[in-house]
Amino acid sequence: MSEDHHIIPIWFFVGFLLLVYGFLILVSGLAEWSHPPNTVLAELHAPVWWGGLLVVLGLIYCLKYYPRGES
Numbered sequence: 597m598s599e600d601h602h603i604i605p606i607w608f609f610v611g612f613l614l615l616v617y618g619f620l621i622l623v624s625g626l627a628e629w630s631h632p633p634n635t636v637l638a639e640l641h642a643p644v645w646w647g648g649l650l651v652v653l654g655l656i657y658c659l660k661y662y663p664r665g666e667s
Contacts, residue, residue, distance in 0.1 A: 604663045611657025618650025 625643025632638035 602663060605661040607657055608661040608663060611654045611659075611661060613654070614650050615654025615658060618647050618652075618654050620647070622647025622651060 621643050625641060625645075625647050629641060629644070632641070
């Protein structure tokens with residue numbers, strides 16, 4: 597009666613959340629690209645940069661800590 601329990605690393609879920617939040621921020625930044633808000637330094641398009649960074653970090657975490665079936 598041997599039960600195999602596989603532990604999924606918490607960092608995989610952290611990477612998934614970074615990926616989802618980054619995607620949402622990136623899409624909202626691209627949507628406002630042609631009509632930036634009336635704020636200081638709006639021409640830098642910060643949501644696009646931060647969204648892209650979060651997507652890349654999320655992909656790195658998801659790939660590095662992906663739960664593999666190790667028997």
